[in-house]
Amino acid sequence: MENPEQIKSRLEAAVPGAKIEILPNDCPAGERPLRVDTAHILAVAKFLRDDPQLRLDFCSNVTGVDWPETELTEKIKVKRVVDGVEKEIEEVKKTVRPGFLEVVYHLYSMELKHGPVVLRQRTANRDAETPAVSLTPVWRGCEFQEREVFDLFGIRLEGHPDLRRILMWDGFKGFPMRKDYVAPDDFEYEPTPHDEVLEQAKKHYPPEVTA
Amino acid sequence: MNAVGERPSQNYEILPKPSETGEPLGELLEVSMGPQHPSTHGVFRMDVVLDGEKVMKLKPVFGYLHRNHEKIAENISYLGSMPYTDRLDYFCSMTNNWAYALSVEKLAGLAVPERAEYIRVIMAELTRLQNHTCLVGFFAQDMGALGTPLMYAFREREKILDLFESVSGARMMCNYLRFGGVRCDVTPEWLAQAGQLVDGYGRFLDEFETLLSENEILLARSQGVGVLPRELAVNASITGPMLRAAGVNYDVRKVDRYGIYSRFDFKVPLGEHGDVYDRYMIRVLEMRESVKILKQALRDIPSGPVMDPKAKLRGFRPKSGEAYGRIEAPKGELGFYLISDGTANPYRYRVRPPSFINLTILEDMCLGHRIADTVVILGSVDIVLGEVDR
Amino acid sequence: MTNASTLHSGVDEGLRSELQKQGIYTTSLQELYNWGRANSVWPLTFGLACCAIEMIAASMSRFDLARFGAEVFRPSPRQADLMIVAGTVTKKMAPLVVRLYNQMPEPKYVIAMGACAISGGPFKQGYNVLKGIDRYIPVDVSIPGCPPRPEALIHAIMTLQEKILNQKLTGPDRPRHLVADAPSEFPVPAYGEHDLEPPSNPQVWQAPPIKR
Numbered sequence: 001m002e003n004p005e006q007i008k009s010r011l012e013a014a015v016p017g018a019k020i021e022i023l024p025n026d027c028p029a030g031e032r033p034l035r036v037d038t039a040h041i042l043a044v045a046k047f048l049r050d051d052p053q054l055r056l057d058f059c060s061n062v063t064g065v066d067w068p069e070t071e072l073t074e075k076i077k078v079k080r081v082v083d084g085v086e087k088e089i090e091e092v093k094k095t096v097r098p099g100f101l102e103v104v105y106h107l108y109s110m111e112l113k114h115g116p117v118v119l120r121q122r123t124a125n126r127d128a129e130t131p132a133v134s135l136t137p138v139w140r141g142c143e144f145q146e147r148e149v150f151d152l153f154g155i156r157l158e159g160h161p162d163l164r165r166i167l168m169w170d171g172f173k174g175f176p177m178r179k180d181y182v183a184p185d186d187f188e189y190e191p192t193p194h195d196e197v198l199e200q201a202k203k204h205y206p207p208e209v210t211a
Numbered sequence: 212m213n214a215v216g217e218r219p220s221q222n223y224e225i226l227p228k229p230s231e232t233g234e235p236l237g238e239l240l241e242v243s244m245g246p247q248h249p250s251t252h253g254v255f256r257m258d259v260v261l262d263g264e265k266v267m268k269l270k271p272v273f274g275y276l277h278r279n280h281e282k283i284a285e286n287i288s289y290l291g292s293m294p295y296t297d298r299l300d301y302f303c304s305m306t307n308n309w310a311y312a313l314s315v316e317k318l319a320g321l322a323v324p325e326r327a328e329y330i331r332v333i334m335a336e337l338t339r340l341q342n343h344t345c346l347v348g349f350f351a352q353d354m355g356a357l358g359t360p361l362m363y364a365f366r367e368r369e370k371i372l373d374l375f376e377s378v379s380g381a382r383m384m385c386n387y388l389r390f391g392g393v394r395c396d397v398t399p400e401w402l403a404q405a406g407q408l409v410d411g412y413g414r415f416l417d418e419f420e421t422l423l424s425e426n427e428i429l430l431a432r433s434q435g436v437g438v439l440p441r442e443l444a445v446n447a448s449i450t451g452p453m454l455r456a457a458g459v460n461y462d463v464r465k466v467d468r469y470g471i472y473s474r475f476d477f478k479v480p481l482g483e484h485g486d487v488y489d490r491y492m493i494r495v496l497e498m499r500e501s502v503k504i505l506k507q508a509l510r511d512i513p514s515g516p517v518m519d520p521k522a523k524l525r526g527f528r529p530k531s532g533e534a535y536g537r538i539e540a541p542k543g544e545l546g547f548y549l550i551s552d553g554t555a556n557p558y559r560y561r562v563r564p565p566s567f568i569n570l571t572i573l574e575d576m577c578l579g580h581r582i583a584d585t586v587v588i589l590g591s592v593d594i595v596l597g598e599v600d601r
Numbered sequence: 602m603t604n605a606s607t608l609h610s611g612v613d614e615g616l617r618s619e620l621q622k623q624g625i626y627t628t629s630l631q632e633l634y635n636w637g638r639a640n641s642v643w644p645l646t647f648g649l650a651c652c653a654i655e656m657i658a659a660s661m662s663r664f665d666l667a668r669f670g671a672e673v674f675r676p677s678p679r680q681a682d683l684m685i686v687a688g689t690v691t692k693k694m695a696p697l698v699v700r701l702y703n704q705m706p707e708p709k710y711v712i713a714m715g716a717c718a719i720s721g722g723p724f725k726q727g728y729n730v731l732k733g734i735d736r737y738i739p740v741d742v743s744i745p746g747c748p749p750r751p752e753a754l755i756h757a758i759m760t761l762q763e764k765i766l767n768q769k770l771t772g773p774d775r776p777r778h779l780v781a782d783a784p785s786e787f788p789v790p791a792y793g794e795h796d797l798e799p800p801s802n803p804q805v806w807q808a809p810p811i812k813r
Binding site for chain 2: 025026027028029030031033057058059060061063065066104106110113116118139140141142143144145165166167168169176177
Binding site: 246247248249253254274275276277278279280282283286294295298301302361362365366368369382383384596597 | 646647648649650651653654655657658661662663676678688689691693694697701723724726727728729730747748750
């Protein structure tokens with residue numbers, strides 16, 4: 001099977017205008033994902049499924065990942081004037097990477113028995129029902145898994161035939177698998193609490209105990 | 212929901228049935244089967260719209276056993292999630308453990324010694340045997356053979372559970388595999404008992420088949436029912452015996468060759484029609500192939516350590532990265548997708564559940580059949596709600 | 602049968618054994634009533650998760666629950682008198698559990714089987730897990746374990762049988778189904794936006810006082 005660079009060059013030739021990026025993966029046994037922009041991912045998916053060399057007709061796994069806003073620190077070398085002499089010193093530069101959500105697809109081929117190719121699409125922000133593109137028209141197996149991504153992460157996948165909650169009840173508000181989700185408070189009785197559970201249980205203790 | 216004493220609103224709905232030109236023809240009944248139902252294999256609900264007895268529409272509803280496994284796994288260490296994987300597909304705890312251990316070993320680059328690999332194969336094939344046996348028992352029960360085939364199936368299952376209990380301490384939730392090997396070694400007496408069980412299993416399968424495989428009621432109720440065409444099966448990401456019954460030759464043991472499966476000589480049975488009877492026969496044939504693999508593994512198992520000496524049990528911190536490991540579980544392809552950020556807890560932990568995805572085409576298979584066939588078709592999909600809802 | 606002497610408070614033991622030798626058996630209405638009820642407890646088929654498999658295994662040929670009177674597992678709540686809550690009760694499922702309990706006719710009993718039904722079990726931290734079914738319905742016997750062995754379930758059925766046999770028909774501590782004012786149906790919780798409303802039923806469950 002081709003490596004991600006070859007797939008990327010063929011995709012850029014076949015789907016003009018697609019912005020594809022190969023993301024790093026430090027794990028040696030893992031495969032490097034291809035990040036595709038949401039405007040072209042449907043065409044990319046169709047190409048991957050129908051291309052005779054790849055024939056990726058089996059979408060094995062669809063899931064979401066939450067990347068909240070983080071501060072990245074890196075050490076860079078800058079030229080500064082110190083005591084009248086221009087020197088190169090190291091400074092710590094802090095950048096804020098805005099938060100986003102990702103939908104990850106693992107693709108295999110049942111016909112040619114190879115794989116996997118990992119696709120990722122990134123949303124623009126972490127709003128409540130931030131949009132992305134659904135690949136259910138290409139692989140029917142994504143149907144329930146994309147509903148679960150909508151239910152638990154709150155990514156509205158456009159093009160899905162029936163997007164509604166699947167694991168939580170219909171009136172539920174909130175997206176539980178996001179990193180900033182706060183679980184409801186029903187910690188009235190905890191026999192052996194510790195760490196975060198202890199903090200939450202303490203709210204229910206009678207006042208004379210916490211003093 | 213209702214207050215105490217109020218009569219509950221009806222749990223069915225009458226919908227109008229229009230003809231092609233839009234004139235009202237009759238009535239359709241929308242009824243909810245489940246979640247408490249004797250034949251839905253757990254807390255699973257199907258909203259069916261019926262025209263008399265024929266199914267017009269079917270929408271599966273689940274989430275009644277959603278136990279937040281993935282969220283809990285983000286807050287505990289890698290090894291701490293191992294007992295939770297037992298409870299995913301609660302019939303097959305050893306194969307769930309293996310899928311998770313495989314993913315973590317891929318992520319951290321651990322190697323597994325030979326004897327541990329053989330033990331893993333033995334445990335996985337024993338799990339496959341007891342899962343398919345129980346499935347055939349439940350399948351016959353769904354058709355109306357209340358109790359007796361299930362009693363035979365559970366009798367054999369108890370023998371296998373005795374083996375599991377003597378090696379790991381628990382009948383069902385074994386928690387036996389570790390990253391880099393297995394938790395403890397098996398004794399020669401255990402291997403002898405396993406050999407005895409495997410030798411007797413062929414005769415039990417013959418007995419079961421004589422009773423069931425040519426039974427006219429089973430044939431009438433399962434042949435031609437719930438047909439799944441090849442292209443739809445591949446496009447809908449169906450895996451496991453359902454896929455092979457539709458005629459697609461894809462078994463992760465042969466494709467990925469994880470563990471030491473490449474050393475064993477076994478065939479992959481394929482079906483022709485993709486109906487319920489094919490799925491039943493595929494499972495019976497797979498049981499015979501498992502018996503073959505077990506005989507080879509019990510004969511060839513070498514001596515040696517059962518745990519990788521470089522594997523750390525405490526303070527296990529794999530490098531950051533991501534990996535996706537998958538195995539051929541008895542129900543289909545079970546995969547674990549892990550993203551690590553260098554700390555002791557995974558950043559993202561995802562279970563790829565075969566039962567959940569195999570339910571995608573339940574509606575397609577049931578349309579046009581009678582409501583009694585729905586139960587049989589659902590039985591042949593072989594779902595376990597612990598895996599569907601996680 | 603336990604406490605036979607208190608049941609026959611009016612009849613002399615010596616007289617009783619003499620009559621028995623002649624083939625005449627004496628009993629009281631309470632003993633007869635309880636004996637009939639205890640030895641034919643029919644469970645409802647209500648397995649939720651992994652404990653359900655051990656419940657099925659307990660009714661199969663090795664551990665045979667049918668010898669204890671649980672001969673048939675009834676699928677309909679209207680015909681059952683014991684609900685074995687086997688498995689994790691999630692918040693999505695909890696209103697249905699309470700509804701099913703309401704549909705059972707009195708006298709009815711509940712066995713909470715497994716750690717999940719008692720207190721949420723290993724999944725206690727979950728946002729969707731109800732931390733014990735005893736928050737909404739009264740539980741008679743709890744079996745710890747994950748999953749409890751089939752022998753433990755048999756022990757629970759035997760404990761329940763002892764409890765039924767020791768119930769008095771008259772007096773202040775008579776069982777709930779003989780008290781005219783005691784509720785036999787409990788309010789069904791509703792799906793709220795983040796949790797069930799109400800999160801527990803205060804008449805059934807109060808958080809035990811914490812001594813730290």
